Amino acid sequence: MLKNRRExxxxxxxxxxxxxxxCQNCPGTCCTFQSNSMMSTPLETSEILIWxxxxxxxxxxxxxxxxxTISQYRLDQLTGYGRRSFLRRTYTCPFFNHKELGCPLxxxxxxxxxxAFNAHHKVEKAGEFCFSETEELIRREEDNQAWEASINEKLKLKHKLWWDKLPMPVALIEMWNMDLSNEDLL
Ligand code: SF4
Ligand code: SF4
Known part of the structure; x- marks a missing residue:
């Protein structure tokens, strides 16, 4: 189950x-503040931290x-609408190595x-012809929804988390000191 969810x-x-x-010959535009605003669930965040x-x-x-990164892009600011929710802001990903194929994950x-964010052109490779594979994301979600929802709920309960999704850097810091193991993700 662990390895097939992204298949x-x-x-x-x-x-x-x-x-x-x-993504050959692209400076990695989609990982920078120009277009990256990636959010992360407790499950996705745990997988990164365990790795x-x-x-x-x-x-x-x-x-x-x-x-x-959180400070620079003000990622931890609440919306101010009386709910504990965050604005979706763009930011340069702290994992990005600022070079072609610059993601170490x-x-x-x-x-x-x-x-799911892919290039769709053989020559132009700086974001001009890149977009998210929405259909594949929906298919992935449908195939894993029930199982992932239960794992996320289990993680929220165990670690007293109040959120379902946060800007990825904020989620990483929220869970940084938690005792996480692959067994929690089964
Ligand atoms: S996790 Fe990797 S692919 Fe995603 S935004 Fe960060 S550097 Fe880019
Ligand atoms: S998906 Fe597009 S913008 Fe992102 S690294 Fe690949 S070619 Fe560049």
């Missing part, structure tokens, strides 16, 4: 790539970088929205 998104990405519609921990990349310097750990 259709990865298959689609590989298919486009085999046709030359990939960072297991690969010795969950460091204080990364935490500082994530916190700086493996496909099986990336947020679904990142995986």
């Amino acid at each position: 259709n998104l990865i298959t689609r990405m590989i298919q486009l790539s085999s046709e030359g519609q990939d 960072l921990h297991s690969t010795q990349q969950k460091t204080e310097s990364l935490k500082e970088k994530i916190q700086n 493996p496909p099986e750990k990336k947020p679904y929205g990142c995986l």
